[in-house]
Amino acid sequence: MAPLSQQMQQLSETCSHCSLRYLCLPDHLDSHDLEKLERLVDSGAPVLAETELFAQGEGLTHIYAVRNGSAKTVRIDEEGFEQILGFYYPGDILGFDGFADQHHHCSAVALETSHFCRIPVDQLDALVDELPSLRQRLVRLMSQVLSEDGRMMLTLGRKDSEGRISSLLLGLSRRRALRGMPASSVPLNMKRADLANFLSMRLETVSRVLTRLQRAGVIKVSQNRVDILDRDALRERSSRGAWVADQS
Amino acid sequence: MAPLSQQMQQLSETCSHCSLRYLCLPDHLDSHDLEKLERLVDSGAPVLAETELFAQGEGLTHIYAVRNGSAKTVRIDEEGFEQILGFYYPGDILGFDGFADQHHHCSAVALETSHFCRIPVDQLDALVDELPSLRQRLVRLMSQVLSEDGRMMLTLGRKDSEGRISSLLLGLSRRRALRGMPASSVPLNMKRADLANFLSMRLETVSRVLTRLQRAGVIKVSQNRVDILDRDALRERSSRGAWVADQS
């Protein structure tokens, strides 16, 4: 077996051979179109944990696809408060919110040592004009994010702390399954503070809920990894504690 | 002056003469492209309050632009809980989240008697392939929504009840200003229950906060209209009560 670094090098080079092509931009592109897209993609050096891929306010020059590892996006509002907008895993695209005015509206930071595919937007833009299939794929991906954001707003707004944590764990698990990784063992690559920020809770509460779920035998927490022992119970808890909607 | 109904009729017919063209899809399109877009737009009969434009799960056939009046989008999650995702005003587009899989992921409902421009997606799709400027416009609009959603998640997550109401009022006011309408007098076309649902609060709390703000002399509430008396105080309150972010 080739050394790991070389393996990744090779995978990074071509979308056609990438195991993530059905999650990522290339999905639904025929081999001819794919080849053209491939030529735009630049897979650079590994990015260390805590390193910024792009910064809020910066001009939009590239969008990024997670190759391996993970990232978070962070937004700082007018008053200086910081909000984590999402966590990103292999196949996810970073930077979509920059198309509005050619400037990034959030920052992206690697959670661990990770690899990303860099795609220059001007060239992508030109290619999109050329390839209807790519245009469609792009719009679909953006629309998908839109729809996921809706789901998140729902979670954030309507669920109590246990519901939020449960939803998050199930969500991370589901995304692992999509990538063909063991869905019952979820690594928490981010810090507790990140989790807390993302879910709009205090980190003490995150801690408490995790231990409560563990004591209930629903999950097993071992430092940065959560094993889902009873998925049904977790699902149950993710919806319990959600408020009843007032009649419209 | 022509009767109102006739006036609107006329306005609805052509994007070129629409006062909202710089907010809406037509922005940045030259007159030639605009003409082609115009031909797709169908401005139908007035839509009564509480009427659904499209329903969650339904196939995506049209997207809609608010011509006048207002609308809300609602999403019902797996567990049957209902969440209002947004309020929409003239020039706003409804239906973007349907591009992901050609199905609507939320329902759209008119808040009052309103007019909408209906745009068939298949024809739009074809036209987008033909007109790069339209494609770009579409992507930008979607990206913009993405970015606004981020802002909303921030508000929802980090602010207390007073902060949420204040943010909402300022937001509605800002959007009125964008449309050249008096920004200090904000009509609340939606019910208190809708506000509560959108902001993830109970309607009792909405009520309490509104009267509290009124007693403080920041706003004046008269049934379905809020007058902003002290914008600075409102801004102050919209950021106060926001949590300090934990250090990453």
Place this chain on the structure above:
DNA sequence: CGTAGGGTTGACATGTTTCAACATCAGTGG
């Protein structure tokens, strides 16, 4: 005038934050 839907207000219960102490772990240098 009476009814119904929407909105307001009050008293109480509860979950989450806050503040503070403590535990754990990794890395560093003696």
Place this chain on the structure above:
DNA sequence: CCACTGATGTTGAAACATGTCAACCCTACG
């Protein structure tokens, strides 16, 4: 190898904001 240190995570007690439940008010409308 161990003691130190700082960063990270856990736990506890008390304060506080918001939810809950119930009563009440108001306005529109038949």
